[in-house]
Amino acid sequence: MGRIFMFDAYGTLLDVHSAVLRAGAPLGDKAAEMSALWRQKQLEYSWVLTAMGQAGQSDFWALTQSALDFALARHGLQDSHLRQALLDAYRALDPFPEVVKVLARLKSARHRTIIFTNGTHSMIKDAMAASRLGSVIDQVITVESTGHFKPAPQVYAVAARLALADHPSEITFVSSNRWDVAGASAAGFVPVWVNRAGLPDEYASFPPMKIVADLHGVE
Numbered sequence: 001m002g003r004i005f006m007f008d009a010y011g012t013l014l015d016v017h018s019a020v021l022r023a024g025a026p027l028g029d030k031a032a033e034m035s036a037l038w039r040q041k042q043l044e045y046s047w048v049l050t051a052m053g054q055a056g057q058s059d060f061w062a063l064t065q066s067a068l069d070f071a072l073a074r075h076g077l078q079d080s081h082l083r084q085a086l087l088d089a090y091r092a093l094d095p096f097p098e099v100v101k102v103l104a105r106l107k108s109a110r111h112r113t114i115i116f117t118n119g120t121h122s123m124i125k126d127a128m129a130a131s132r133l134g135s136v137i138d139q140v141i142t143v144e145s146t147g148h149f150k151p152a153p154q155v156y157a158v159a160a161r162l163a164l165a166d167h168p169s170e171i172t173f174v175s176s177n178r179w180d181v182a183g184a185s186a187a188g189f190v191p192v193w194v195n196r197a198g199l200p201d202e203y204a205s206f207p208p209m210k211i212v213a214d215l216h217g218v219e
Helices: 018-023 025-051 060-074 080-090 099-108 121-131 153-162 178-186
Strands: 004-007 112-117 139-142 171-175 190-194 210-212
Touching (some): 025 060, 060 080, 139 153, 178 190
Parallel strands (some): 004 112, 004 171
């Protein structure tokens, strides 16, 4: 019987910076900084709302839009056409180069492949259609029904239940976000950190089972 491989979506399977690469030409030399700030604020809003007990008031798409609005304002940009182009591009992010092949190999080996994400079902539906992930993913689990965002412990418990795991340790959880890996470790999953950027480790009390440079190391 195969194992359960559960993947974070944004930053792990999907390149969150590909939206700016595709639609951000008007940003010029501000593009990289803008993209980084957009991502930073998107995550910050999710953490703050969860800590305040208000995460149920906004879904991840609303936070993505608010984060983009902040990043554009921070750079003094008021361009509704650029804003819409960036949001449209975010709904169709590029997968990292190895993603489809690795997931296909996992499926061919009879392992289950699951996405577990802060993103909404609508976001992931669009992303999968654009990235050809639909044929290599068995199940999508989002935090939408929980009223929390990762890394709140409640969401990992819901993910384990919906994945039909008898115990969290049956799940190999894969994420490029070290804080997400820490959350999965605390929840009893077997976490793998995809450290694409070669960052120093942190959260020593909640270590990954393995650190890999890309998804090839997950197999």
